[in-house]
Amino acid sequence: MLQSTTSDFHVFTPEGFRDLTQRVLSPPPVAFPVADGTLGESRREPSDFDLNPELLPEAAGPGVDALQAARPAAVLIPAIARPEITLLFTQRTAHLTAHAGQIAFPGGKTEPFDVDPLATALREAQEEIGLDPALVEPLGTLDRYLTGTGFRITPVIALVSAEAKLRLDENEVADTFEVPLPFLMNPGNYQRHTRTIGGRERHFFAVPFGDRFIWGATAGILRNMRERLFAQ
Secondary structure: OOOOOOOHHHHHOOOHHHHHHOOOOOOOOOOOOOOOOOOOOOOOOOOOOOOHHHHHHHOOOOOOOOHHHOOOEEEEEEEOOOOOOEEEEEEOOOOOOOOOOOOEOEEEEEOOOOOHHHHHHHHHHHHHHHHHHHHHHEEEEEEEEEOOOOOOEEEEEEEOOOOOOOOOOOOEEEEEEEHHHHHHHOHHHOOOEEEEEEEEEEEEEEEOOOEEEEEEEHHHHHHHHHHHHHOO
């Protein structure tokens, strides 16, 4: 049975989206990830290796399990409470040493003082874009996502007041923009691309939106979100 359908406009309103996510997803906060299970379970965790399975054995080095070696992280998926929900994205600055210029959700690695992934996501969102946690209503968590750079990310979906004022960390965030949720939940808007990275051919998902190119882990997390909320 479908959780819902992308033709049902109600699910893209703040009330409908809140109801859908709370019915389908696990509520935050959740425990930090441990190296349990594998990437081959019946509902396996999505990862950068979905389209590159041959790279998984060497991801963490010889004889090291990629899940055990992965560092915990979290991102906030800010669903802006407009009459039709939009998701907020950041564009990273071009001078960063990692993922320069890429599109991402606010988030980052877990610090020792973070009590749970929700705390990480809220802290990072406040640091990166000045998002006031008081204007954030956590709704649910998606499946953890294993990146090729060695992080195991917990994505936290949250409803954010449309009145929220942002203050960008200019060292880390060059810009923010919003994309209508119906666009992101339409499977026809997802593409597969190939690039040569570090001398190796890598395959990845992408969701182009105007002149924005959403790809990599961010597109993978969005794809998992679509599958969890709208797939059979």
